[in-house]
Amino acid sequence: MNKKGEAAPPRLHRGDIMSPETRSAVMSRIRGKGTKPELAMEAGLSARGLVFETHAxxxxxxxxxxxxxxxVAVFVDGDFWHGRDFAKWRLKLxxxxxxxxxxxISRDRRNRRALRAAGWKVIRIWERQVKADTARCVRRIMRACAESSEPR
Known part of the structure; x- marks a missing residue:
């Protein structure tokens, strides 16, 4: 049953081809910090002369x-781990x-709300956005920084 009390559609996954131990070992090697998209963003911002810190x-x-x-607080999120388009593919899991x-997703939402309540501008950039056009993502952050320094 879903939240509306309707019958949930059947799951489409076929099971994992790896043993639980192997899957655990593979997943534990996935980085949480210093990912390629993060490093690309950091390089782009550094090239523009922006002073920033990481993982505060x-x-x-x-x-x-x-x-x-x-x-300005920026999250560079992996599409899978943070559920980009989750509704489209969640039943395959x-x-x-x-x-x-x-x-x-729920934790990300709580953190975003807490930061906004504390007066922070929060920007979420998805992994595929960085891969498609890093320069555009950098410009988005630079624009947010410029807007926050304008007098109100």
Whole structure:
């Protein structure tokens, strides 16, 4: 049953081809910090002369890139782990993975709200956006920094 009380559609996954131990070993090697999209964004921002820090522990969600002077927090999120277009592909996952990704989405939402409530501008950039046009993503952050420094 779904949240509306309707019968849920059948799951489409066919099971994992790896043993639980092998899958666990593979998944544990996936980076949480210093990913290629993050490094590409950091290089692009550095090239523009922007001063920033990474993975600020004192902020909700430990944003990937933080520009304190402009109060801009940037999350560079992996499409799978953070559920981009989750509604389209969630039924292909096992229940365990669907629950995990749904929890990530919920946590991301809480962190975004907490940052906004504290006066931060929050920018979420998806992995595929960085791969498609890193320069455009960099311009988006630069624009947000410029807007936050304008007098109100």
């Amino acid at each position: 522990r004192d902020l909700p969600g430990r944003p990937d890139i933080v520009i304190r002077e402009a109060r 096992s229940e365990k993975w669907e629950t995990k990704i749904a929890a990530n």
